[in-house]
Amino acid sequence: MQYESPGDAVVESFFATLKRELVDDADWATRDDARTAVFEFIEVWYNRERRHSSLGYLSPVAYERQLATQAA
Numbered sequence: 001m002q003y004e005s006p007g008d009a010v011v012e013s014f015f016a017t018l019k020r021e022l023v024d025d026a027d028w029a030t031r032d033d034a035r036t037a038v039f040e041f042i043e044v045w046y047n048r049e050r051r052h053s054s055l056g057y058l059s060p061v062a063y064e065r066q067l068a069t070q071a072a
Contacts, residue, residue: 010054
């Protein structure tokens, strides 16, 4: 598959991960429950905990800290 820009591959990977790790086996009672689950997946786990190959196997939070340290 060819992507329009390098960021397209990252976005495609994110949505594949979201679907595989959260959505596929989920059965939420309400849309609000689904929204909360997706928010927690992204903000609590994906952005803070999960390591990303595109970031040198660091979490986004750790990567940003590293960048800030290098810039200082």
